Amino acid sequence: MLEGRRGAVVRVALLLAAIVVLPLVVRPVVASEIWIFSIAAMALNLIFGYTGMLSFGQATFFGLAAYTAGLLMIHWQAPLLVVLAAGTLVGALAAALIGYVCIQRVGVYFIMLTFGFNQMFYFIAYKWTSLTGGDDGLPGIPRPPLALGPLGIRLDTSVRYYVFVAAVFLLAFYAMKRVVDSPLGVIFQSIRENPGRAAAVGYDVKRYKWLAFTIAGGFTGLAGVLYSMMFGIVPLESISWIISGDIVFMVLIGGIGNLYGPLLGAAAFKWLSETVSIVWERWPLILGVALVLVVLFLRGGLVEAFARLREATAGRGAEA
Amino acid sequence: MNLALLGGAVLNGLVTGMLYALMGVGLSLILGLLNIPNFAHGVLYAIGAYVLVSASKAFGFLGGAVAALAVVAVLGALIEWGGVRRLYRVHPDYILLLTFGLSLILTEAIILVWGPVGITFQPPALLAGAVDLGVTTYPKYRLLVMVVTGALVLACYLFVTRTRWGAIIRAGIEDKDMAAALGINIRRVFTLTFAAGTGLAGLGGALMAPVRGLLPTMGLDILPFAFVVVVLGGLGSLPGAILAGLLVGVVQSLMTAIWAPGADASVFALMTLGIIARPQGLLGQR
Numbered sequence: 244m245l246e247g248r249r250g251a252v253v254r255v256a257l258l259l260a261a262i263v264v265l266p267l268v269v270r271p272v273v274a275s276e277i278w279i280f281s282i283a284a285m286a287l288n289l290i291f292g293y294t295g296m297l298s299f300g301q302a303t304f305f306g307l308a309a310y311t312a313g314l315l316m317i318h319w320q321a322p323l324l325v326v327l328a329a330g331t332l333v334g335a336l337a338a339a340l341i342g343y344v345c346i347q348r349v350g351v352y353f354i355m356l357t358f359g360f361n362q363m364f365y366f367i368a369y370k371w372t373s374l375t376g377g378d379d380g381l382p383g384i385p386r387p388p389l390a391l392g393p394l395g396i397r398l399d400t401s402v403r404y405y406v407f408v409a410a411v412f413l414l415a416f417y418a419m420k421r422v423v424d425s426p427l428g429v430i431f432q433s434i435r436e437n438p439g440r441a442a443a444v445g446y447d448v449k450r451y452k453w454l455a456f457t458i459a460g461g462f463t464g465l466a467g468v469l470y471s472m473m474f475g476i477v478p479l480e481s482i483s484w485i486i487s488g489d490i491v492f493m494v495l496i497g498g499i500g501n502l503y504g505p506l507l508g509a510a511a512f513k514w515l516s517e518t519v520s521i522v523w524e525r526w527p528l529i530l531g532v533a534l535v536l537v538v539l540f541l542r543g544g545l546v547e548a549f550a551r552l553r554e555a556t557a558g559r560g561a562e563a
Numbered sequence: 564m565n566l567a568l569l570g571g572a573v574l575n576g577l578v579t580g581m582l583y584a585l586m587g588v589g590l591s592l593i594l595g596l597l598n599i600p601n602f603a604h605g606v607l608y609a610i611g612a613y614v615l616v617s618a619s620k621a622f623g624f625l626g627g628a629v630a631a632l633a634v635v636a637v638l639g640a641l642i643e644w645g646g647v648r649r650l651y652r653v654h655p656d657y658i659l660l661l662t663f664g665l666s667l668i669l670t671e672a673i674i675l676v677w678g679p680v681g682i683t684f685q686p687p688a689l690l691a692g693a694v695d696l697g698v699t700t701y702p703k704y705r706l707l708v709m710v711v712t713g714a715l716v717l718a719c720y721l722f723v724t725r726t727r728w729g730a731i732i733r734a735g736i737e738d739k740d741m742a743a744a745l746g747i748n749i750r751r752v753f754t755l756t757f758a759a760g761t762g763l764a765g766l767g768g769a770l771m772a773p774v775r776g777l778l779p780t781m782g783l784d785i786l787p788f789a790f791v792v793v794v795l796g797g798l799g800s801l802p803g804a805i806l807a808g809l810l811v812g813v814v815q816s817l818m819t820a821i822w823a824p825g826a827d828a829s830v831f832a833l834m835t836l837g838i839i840a841r842p843q844g845l846l847g848q849r
Binding site for chain 1: 646675798828832
């Protein structure tokens with residue numbers, strides 16, 4: 244990674260270029276999915292990569308927000324921005340409630356609690372068919388136009404929706420960057436590095452963990468809302484541990500504790516699942532093998548792979 | 564609800580509860596000793612069931628169950644030896660992710676070998692049918708499963724608390740470095756405990772095959788409940804895991820009889836209440 248101001252400018256320029264180029268390389272629908280899951284992966288990165296808490300239940304907030312958005316639009320024809328705000332709020336509120344219980348424990352207990360809560364909401368969504376449609380999913384979700392003052396911008400084609408998703412992603416990315424770069428972000432990292440010392444210098448570790456978890460819940464909720472409008476249906480899967488696992492996988496394969504890692508991870512994951520799952524329906528097998536290999540040999544993810552590659556080529560250049 | 568229905572529900576709960584206790588004991592030992600929540604525990608339970616179905620064709624039901632125990636225990640030992648062991652010096656989160664990856668691989672392997680469709684499996688002819696217990700009639704096979712898993716759980720408890728080997732395991736849970744310094748080959752204890760814990764899950768899967776049938780995702784369905792049992796029971800506490808297992812099983816079964824849609828969610832509500840009231844678990848020390 245390049246350092247300093249020049250590096251930051253280069254990275255942002257690359258990100259903007261990626262947003263423009265991506266829908267030309269993959270289908271716009273897949274491109275939208277990549278940025279949606281980038282938001283969710285960014286959120287997990289805040290609590291896992293920066294604060295040191297591995298949550299295995301992010302689909303709880305993703306799914307709750309998706310169902311909330313879907314129901315608001317189906318039953319009350321709620322406008323787009325209201326739905327986005329509502330989903331974000333539901334994600335944050337749910338994370339505040341669930342997080343309060345989960346952060347009482349650390350390490351493996353924390354992980355199992357987040358996983359357990361995820362399953363609880365999954366079973367509720369699965370059994371409460373009159374509300375959620377159960378196994379069949381919640382269909383018939385409209386995609387309301389974006390109303391900016393008197394202007395109503397229709398988002399009916401997948402390209403238009405892509406532009407909207409990319410814009411929301413950029414706003415979310417900027418917000419996340421502000422959080423991470425702020426003094427608050429430094430406190431989060433100090434908790435990751437050494438919770439005991441963070442407490443000793445006067446920070447209320449539990450409160451900051453709770454805050455990080457809640458912020459992440461809000462971001463994940465935002466992603467869930469965007470997902471619900473994507474295919475006009477909220478599948479039961481959106482609240483299942485499968486999505487939770489996918490999000491963990493994206494962060495891990497991209498590189499944890501780096502602002503851009505989760506974006507790389509989400510892109511690699513969605514692109515792979517899109518190409519491989521068409522060829523071979525046993526694609527989770529490849530996913531599992533990839534996960535095992537990353538965990539055993541490349542724990543810094545793609546970001547580390549790039550860094551190693553850069554080092555290797557730089558070393559060769561110096562020799563010549 | 565009449566008495567027969569209630570009796571049936573409680574018995575069902577005890578059968579499931581004993582299974583949860585068996586899974587919980589294995590998970591709890593692995594968690595206490597190796598400090599990892601074994602995400603592959605569920606899929607190894609499933610593999611036990613599938614091995615029974617294939618092996619019982621050649622060796623009969625009893626042989627099939629033994630094969631399930633042996634195959635899964637060897638698989639567990641291989642997982643510890645080939646993967647988990649390499650990550651002890653790294654953050655425990657990575658071991659969890661490794662077992663998660665293995666869980667995906669093994670679930671797909673089940674689909675490749677035995678197919679994606681569910682299988683039903685009949686209990687041995689000797690144990691078919693039901694017995695009259697006065698209050699209610701109950702399938703013989705389920706009663707046997709309850710007794711056998713109960714005996715296994717008790718045997719585990721006695722093994723860990725009353726034998727020399729158990730003392731070594733407890734020493735490892737208490738302080739790995741000190742145990743190693745006293746000349747105990749702690750690496751071998753890790754491997755064997757992992758093998759034993761997963762082997763019990765495999766045997767549990769085999770025993771439950773005639774009760775619940777087989778599905779490639781059956782392990783993933785049961786895993787969250789096994790986690791709940793461990794969290795609710797308390798870290799490394801075997802009596803805690805047993806108590807929590809029975810509690811979860813009975814609550815789930817009674818809720819199924821009263822209001823089925825809320826049955827699974829009620830288990831997690833129970834866990835939440837437990838964590839708020841006693842963060843260290845029902846019988847946990849820390």
